[in-house]
Amino acid sequence: MLDVFGVSDPGCVRRNNEDYFFIDAELGLYLLADGMGGAQAGETASQLAVETVVRCVRSTSERSVNTLTEAFKEANRKVKETAATASHLTGMGTTLVGVLECGDTLAIASVGDSRAYVLENGTFTPITEDQTWANEVGRKLGLDEQRLRSHPMRHVLTMAIGVESPLRVHSYVVNPGPDVHLLLCSDGLHGVVAPDSMAQRLRDGSSLKDKCQCLVKMARDAGGPDNITAVLIHSNSHKPAAR
Numbered sequence: 001m002l003d004v005f006g007v008s009d010p011g012c013v014r015r016n017n018e019d020y021f022f023i024d025a026e027l028g029l030y031l032l033a034d035g036m037g038g039a040q041a042g043e044t045a046s047q048l049a050v051e052t053v054v055r056c057v058r059s060t061s062e063r064s065v066n067t068l069t070e071a072f073k074e075a076n077r078k079v080k081e082t083a084a085t086a087s088h089l090t091g092m093g094t095t096l097v098g099v100l101e102c103g104d105t106l107a108i109a110s111v112g113d114s115r116a117y118v119l120e121n122g123t124f125t126p127i128t129e130d131q132t133w134a135n136e137v138g139r140k141l142g143l144d145e146q147r148l149r150s151h152p153m154r155h156v157l158t159m160a161i162g163v164e165s166p167l168r169v170h171s172y173v174v175n176p177g178p179d180v181h182l183l184l185c186s187d188g189l190h191g192v193v194a195p196d197s198m199a200q201r202l203r204d205g206s207s208l209k210d211k212c213q214c215l216v217k218m219a220r221d222a223g224g225p226d227n228i229t230a231v232l233i234h235s236n237s238h239k240p241a242a243r
Contacts, residue, residue: 028101079162
């Protein structure tokens with residue numbers, strides 16, 4: 001059984017919030033998107049991508065990582081199609097990360113740099129891999145972490161919903177044990193708050209709501225330069241992990 005809570009905040013600098021998240025325990029689907037393209041375009045892209053995935057999942061009885069991957073591809077097509085209908089939407093896109101319950105396992109898919117982390121047996125580790133210049137190009141060039149953190153291309157996405165075709169979707173299957181936390185977050189959180197600090201917050205005995213709100217506060221206290229979104233999923237009765 002999963003418990004879930006999510007929260008989103010515009011941060012301290014931006015007036016609008018281009019992040020968008022979706023939680024539906026009955027459907028077993030949890031999504032987070034971080035839009036880009038400015039104001040209405042970014043907001044439109046993130047919401048449209050999420051709504052398209054929801055519609056795709058609801059339209060099929062299949063529950064697998066392929067279900068989620070194909071839904072992401074349909075979201076890509078829909079965002080690109082919509083962007084072509086109006087000049088102010090040209091170039092819009094969004095990151096997207098999602099979790100779909102598939103019996104005892106969880107299917108996870110991601111595009112862009114919104115992340116999924118797992119806290120299991122006290123260890124906090126990323127599940128997803130960023131599709132960014134820093135991760136996919138800079139590291140292959142041999143740049144060390146210090147240079148990557150200051151490189152002007154570090155935040156440039158190499159893949160996003162609505163921008164690229166064909167779409168490369170990263171997919172994963174997780175079988176969480178009891179008392180495991182999964183955190184979905186936009187880069188307004190993971191790009192500002194250190195992983196050790198996030199892990200420390202997730203390890204405390206507070207409620208999911210308190211944990212999420214505290215994570216947002218930590219990002220805001222660090223300057224909140226971007227929109228901040230966190231979706232926290234807690235597994236409290238699954239079989240032991242086999243990942």
